[in-house]
Each structure stands twice: as structure tokens, then as C-alpha cells.
Amino acid sequence: GAGVSQSPSNKVTEKGKDVELRCDPISGHTALYWYRQRLGQGLEFLIYFQGNSAPDKSGLPSDRFSAERTGESVSTLTIQRTQQEDSAVYLCASSFPDKETQYFGPGTRLLVL
Amino acid sequence: SQKIEQNSEALNIQEGKTATLTCNYTNYSPAYLQWYRQDPGRGPVFLLLIRENEKEKRKERLKVTFDTTLKQSLFHITASQPADSATYLCALDGGSNYQLIWGAGTKLIIKP
Numbered sequence: 001g002a003g004v005s006q007s008p009s010n011k012v013t014e015k016g017k018d019v020e021l022r023c024d025p026i027s028g029h030t031a032l033y034w035y036r037q038r039l040g041q042g043l044e045f046l047i048y049f050q051g052n053s054a055p056d057k058s059g060l061p062s063d064r065f066s067a068e069r070t071g072e073s074v075s076t077l078t079i080q081r082t083q084q085e086d087s088a089v090y091l092c093a094s095s096f097p098d099k100e101t102q103y104f105g106p107g108t109r110l111l112v113l
Numbered sequence: 114s115q116k117i118e119q120n121s122e123a124l125n126i127q128e129g130k131t132a133t134l135t136c137n138y139t140n141y142s143p144a145y146l147q148w149y150r151q152d153p154g155r156g157p158v159f160l161l162l163i164r165e166n167e168k169e170k171r172k173e174r175l176k177v178t179f180d181t182t183l184k185q186s187l188f189h190i191t192a193s194q195p196a197d198s199a200t201y202l203c204a205l206d207g208g209s210n211y212q213l214i215w216g217a218g219t220k221l222i223i224k225p
Binding site for chain 1: 117121145147154155156157158159162202204206207211212213215216217218
């Protein structure tokens, strides 16, 4: 079946602009994660969605970052007033509930000029 | 705070030899540890999971060990091939039922 998909694959924006990143999880996966990966660094947890439960937003670095999820499907990560330090790869992953293995999308490469 | 260390330098191995990657952690006792492979421009792909009560796990040419006393996991690829060249990430159980703590990864290069 189809894996996790993300769009756009690449995004170049100017400092101060807003960007919206999209993630389509694997069908049936109720858990969805967003991560940020800076060059040469590990994955940094941003936010976690599980079904209709309140999301865990503890990893969001500032109030410029927000995310939404429609039911158990598509999620969008929004970064407002982008800064150059926001430049990174943003990865989305999904999994079955209470399962440790995560399935990743290809990521969105964000460059803020 | 929890800390994970993977060798930041690339590991160069001759084809056919065994590649061994290390993941060390401190200030933590994870219930399990996972290894993922990440190719350039792609998301990580799950390879193996090993639990704290398991010493070793194998999958085809892959072997993972987990030493909770040393706080270390070793990841071995036997009979390595150029196609095994990638960055390998270790990730530890973050204490909740869903969070993982990630290492920065080690780049493995298999030379033909």
C-alpha cells in the first residue's frame, strides 16, 4: 500500500512569510508525528497526534509553529513569520497506536532566505 | 537529561567486511532501542527493535546487541555491500508510549 506522503518536497521562502507543510499518513495509522531534522543532527520531536486525543505539542519550539490534523488523516504543520533558523527538513511519521515502529515520509526541505 | 551519542565521523568499510556502528546513551534506562536507515533525501526506514531484556536480535545480515550495563547498542552488518551505504540512526524509547529520542546518526560508506 501507499506509504506516508509529504508535500511540498522542497520549499524556499523569504524570511517573515508563512509556510504550510502537509502530511498524508498511512491509512489506518492513528498516530502521527512531526519532526524537524537539521543538517547533521538527530530528529527533533515537534508534535504528536493520536486519534481524537489532545495532541502533545510539547516539542513545538515557539508559538510560530502550529499543527492540525483532520480526524485520523491529513495533517498540516504551519510555520508563521519564518526565520532563517527554521531552515531544516520537516519529517512526518505515522504508526499504529501503541506500536513502537514509525513509518516516515520523504520530508519537506524548507529553506528560509 | 537523556543523551544519545553516535559516532559523528563517517565509517568507511571495505565491501564484504562487517560494519559495526555504536550507539551510547546516558542518564536513561530505555525499555527498547531501535535502529533506522536513512538515505539522502529520504525519511528514516525502520530496521530492528531490541528490548531491554534481549541481548541480541538478528535479521538477515543485520545484528543488534543491547547492553544495558554499558548503556550501549552495537549494530552490525555482515558481508557488507555498497548498497548498505547510508546513515544509520538509533532511537531510544522516550519513556512515554510514543516518544523516541534520536541519535544524530552515523554515515556508513561501503567501498567496492
